[in-house]
Amino acid sequence: MAYTEDDLKKELETKEYEYGFYTDLKSETFPIGLNEDIVRAISKKKDEPEWMTNWRLEAFRIWQEMTEPEWANVHYTKPDFQAISYYSAPQTVDPNKTLDDVDPDLLAMYKKLGISVDEQKKMNNVAMDIVVDSVSVATTFKKTLGEKGIIFMSISDAIKEHPELVRKYLGTVVPQKDNFYAALNSAVFSDGSFCYIPKGVKCPMELSTYFRINQANTGQFERTLLVADEGSYVSYLEGCTAPSRDENQLHAAVVELIALDDAEIKYSTVQNWFPGNKEGKGGVYNFVTKRGICEKNAKISWTQVETGSAVTWKYPSCILKGDNSIGEFYSIAVTNNYQQADTGTKMIHLGKNTKSTIISKGISAGKSQNSYRGLVQINSRADNARNFSQCDSLLMGNDCGAHTFPYIEVKNKTAQVEHEATTSKIGEDQIFYCNQRGIDTEKAIALIVNGFSKEVLNNLPMEFAVEAQKLLEISLEGSVG
Amino acid sequence: MLKIKNLKASIEDKEILKGINLEINPGEVHAIMGPNGSGKSTLASVIAGKEEYTMTGGEILFEGEDLAELDPEERAHKGVFLSFQYPVEIPGVSVTNFMKASLNAHRKAQGLGDMPAKDLLKMIRDKSEALEIDRKFLSRSLNQGFSGGEKKRNEIFQMAMLNPKLAILDETDSGLDIDALKVVANGVNNLRSENNAVLLITHYQRLLDYIVPDFVHVIVDGKIVKSGNKELAYELEERGYDWVKPEKTV
Numbered sequence: 001m002a003y004t005e006d007d008l009k010k011e012l013e014t015k016e017y018e019y020g021f022y023t024d025l026k027s028e029t030f031p032i033g034l035n036e037d038i039v040r041a042i043s044k045k046k047d048e049p050e051w052m053t054n055w056r057l058e059a060f061r062i063w064q065e066m067t068e069p070e071w072a073n074v075h076y077t078k079p080d081f082q083a084i085s086y087y088s089a090p091q092t093v094d095p096n097k098t099l100d101d102v103d104p105d106l107l108a109m110y111k112k113l114g115i116s117v118d119e120q121k122k123m124n125n126v127a128m129d130i131v132v133d134s135v136s137v138a139t140t141f142k143k144t145l146g147e148k149g150i151i152f153m154s155i156s157d158a159i160k161e162h163p164e165l166v167r168k169y170l171g172t173v174v175p176q177k178d179n180f181y182a183a184l185n186s187a188v189f190s191d192g193s194f195c196y197i198p199k200g201v202k203c204p205m206e207l208s209t210y211f212r213i214n215q216a217n218t219g220q221f222e223r224t225l226l227v228a229d230e231g232s233y234v235s236y237l238e239g240c241t242a243p244s245r246d247e248n249q250l251h252a253a254v255v256e257l258i259a260l261d262d263a264e265i266k267y268s269t270v271q272n273w274f275p276g277n278k279e280g281k282g283g284v285y286n287f288v289t290k291r292g293i294c295e296k297n298a299k300i301s302w303t304q305v306e307t308g309s310a311v312t313w314k315y316p317s318c319i320l321k322g323d324n325s326i327g328e329f330y331s332i333a334v335t336n337n338y339q340q341a342d343t344g345t346k347m348i349h350l351g352k353n354t355k356s357t358i359i360s361k362g363i364s365a366g367k368s369q370n371s372y373r374g375l376v377q378i379n380s381r382a383d384n385a386r387n388f389s390q391c392d393s394l395l396m397g398n399d400c401g402a403h404t405f406p407y408i409e410v411k412n413k414t415a416q417v418e419h420e421a422t423t424s425k426i427g428e429d430q431i432f433y434c435n436q437r438g439i440d441t442e443k444a445i446a447l448i449v450n451g452f453s454k455e456v457l458n459n460l461p462m463e464f465a466v467e468a469q470k471l472l473e474i475s476l477e478g479s480v481g
Numbered sequence: 482m483l484k485i486k487n488l489k490a491s492i493e494d495k496e497i498l499k500g501i502n503l504e505i506n507p508g509e510v511h512a513i514m515g516p517n518g519s520g521k522s523t524l525a526s527v528i529a530g531k532e533e534y535t536m537t538g539g540e541i542l543f544e545g546e547d548l549a550e551l552d553p554e555e556r557a558h559k560g561v562f563l564s565f566q567y568p569v570e571i572p573g574v575s576v577t578n579f580m581k582a583s584l585n586a587h588r589k590a591q592g593l594g595d596m597p598a599k600d601l602l603k604m605i606r607d608k609s610e611a612l613e614i615d616r617k618f619l620s621r622s623l624n625q626g627f628s629g630g631e632k633k634r635n636e637i638f639q640m641a642m643l644n645p646k647l648a649i650l651d652e653t654d655s656g657l658d659i660d661a662l663k664v665v666a667n668g669v670n671n672l673r674s675e676n677n678a679v680l681l682i683t684h685y686q687r688l689l690d691y692i693v694p695d696f697v698h699v700i701v702d703g704k705i706v707k708s709g710n711k712e713l714a715y716e717l718e719e720r721g722y723d724w725v726k727p728e729k730t731v
Contacts, residue, residue: 435553437583451573
């Protein structure tokens with residue numbers, strides 16, 4: 001039987017005392033369930049200041065009043081929010097674990113992606129033989145950033161070390177009440193990243209969560225806050241192309257980007273959470289809120305390659321508040337087997353001469369459903385705003401679906417809004433043509449898919465793009481008989 | 482090189498080829514002519530291994546090897562090339578990139594590594610110049626927005642790059658103006674050697690003015706009903722196909 005919001009309400013009412021004051025702060029994993037005491041306990045565990053605890057509690061109270069959204073074109077059994085444990089200390093290295101204990105399928109995939117043995121161990125919490133390398137890389141990295149005044153640390157540390165910055169910006173782009181999952185995340189987020197680029201500084205390297213050692217296992221309710229001060233530039237990479245077979249069923253992350261006057265943020269994501277097996281069993285529910293705000297002349301560019309998760313619900317958006325600001329969204333979403341993705345963007349034009357570009361490429365195979373959902377909103381003050389949207393869908397086989405839901409709201413006569421959409425199918429003729437030129441079917445599909453995705457892949461940082469291409473191939477392996 | 486014995490093939494239970502016999506030796510150019518729907522293009526597709534067609538009888542031997550046992554890409558690796566009547570579009574994949582994938586797949590089948598980028602680019606430049614192909618054309622998406630002539634020229638360019646043992650040209654001349662036809666013919670003539678063979682499938686005798694065949698065969702209703710030298714092509718041009726109707730078997 002499906003779990004309804006009434007059930008949830010009832011549970012929240014009846015379970016209140018069950019876990020009440022008995023939460024043992026010393027234990028590494030909290031008991032399942034969610035109430036104000038759990039929220040307080042998370043905050044206390046992380047040694048947070050009072051304002052942060054209150055902020056979380058406020059979010060929790062809002063969340064309690066909210067209901068799960070149902071408008072997305074996805075179907076799944078709603079998670080039981082009282083059956084989840086909301087705090088678990090970061091996993092430590094298990095000295096008895098070796099790579100032999102890791103799923104051989106996973107190892108085979110690592111091999112195809114060309115991931116080194118050390119990295120494989122790191123990702124599976126296997127003790128590393130050679131620790132020196134990664135430590136030294138991280139140290140050099142921190143030193144370089146420190147010299148430029150760039151702050152890059154876990155958000156938990158930032159709350160303690162830079163409370164003035166966190167307090168100033170947290171929740172300004174994605175407020176606690178923004179939506180059901182954002183409210184939940186605000187109440188219980190476990191960790192995440194914080195980044196601040198000072199005025200006029202161009203970050204000299206791609207910032208990657210990979211370099212932050214304590215990044216692992218903060219996935220479930222991750223919170224990212226990135227502030228680019230006036231005239232600064234940063235390129236940020238999130239995720240890893242290696243598949244993560246996370247135990248957590250529900251992921252609800254929040255990412256907030258703030259680009260002050262003349263700043264530029266480039267945010268690239270490769271999302272490759274466990275998509276469930278071929279029969280559609282298991283897999284991660286990925287309900288993410290990502291949004292950025294652009295002040296005057298600022299630019300935010302989102303690039304995403306989404307190949308994982310059983311259910312994806314994700315709309316990296318831009319609020320183009322400042323005059324002449326620019327928002328971009330480049331996306332490849334691949335669904336195979338029984339995966340469902342409802343993803344797209346919102347471009348909110350508030351300032352004059354604001355520009356946005358949306359390039360979305362959906363690839364569906366197997367029995368999957370892939371939806372693009374986008375909103376372009378031109379407000380009355382936004383003179384001469386321009387948007388160009390292009391949504392292309394590629395279908396493989398006859399059992400999958402591609403859907404496009406573009407919403408356009410224009411309240412200013414000077415706006416120029418263009419929308420193009422295409423749907424195509426990988427044809428047997430295309431494959432035969434490639435075969436006749438000596439290219440086998442698997443390579444042919446990779447070639448066709450890469451061609452289809454080229455405009456988006458070109459926007460990824462170089463090394464990331466190469467890995468993303470491999471990932472596309474692997475995600476679609478065996479999808480044409 | 483190619484030996485076709487009593488080849489029968491059908492599509493969706495409809496028999497198209499009804500017993501084709503054909504032998505092509507290295508160094509030879511054969512032309513196959515015939516009216517619409519006689520099975521010319523089907524023959525090309527069956528040799529190349531297109532899946533929609535089912536071989537229902539006979540055999541195709543290529544250098545003594547049974548082609549029916551091989552996948553289309555394996556046939557390509559052995560040296561069978563088909564210039565498509567309707568080349569397909571692959572958006573986002575440039576002519577250069579496609580050629581690189583194709584050439585390296587052939588090399589891999591021969592146990593060779595990828596061709597160094599420098600050599601590849603030089604080869605592309607040389608071959609494309611010989612076919613009067615504009616440099617810009619090579620970075621365009623494969624066949625997308627190409628004119629009819631450009632598509633055919635691109636097929637011949639690929640053939641020149643791959644240097645196949647057997648090149649099958651399926652109505653490569655159709656839709657070409659006289660200048661393009663000369664360029665295409667030139668490309669084919671450059672490929673000709675004592676080791677290579679060419680099978681031309683055409684409607685019109687016109688192409689044969691530029692690529693002179695050693696043999697001309699006429700297909701009517703799935704069978705070769707007449708074979709001869711290039712004079713036969715002129716005769717067909719004058720008299721049409723009616724006089725070569727298949728002899729009714731009793």
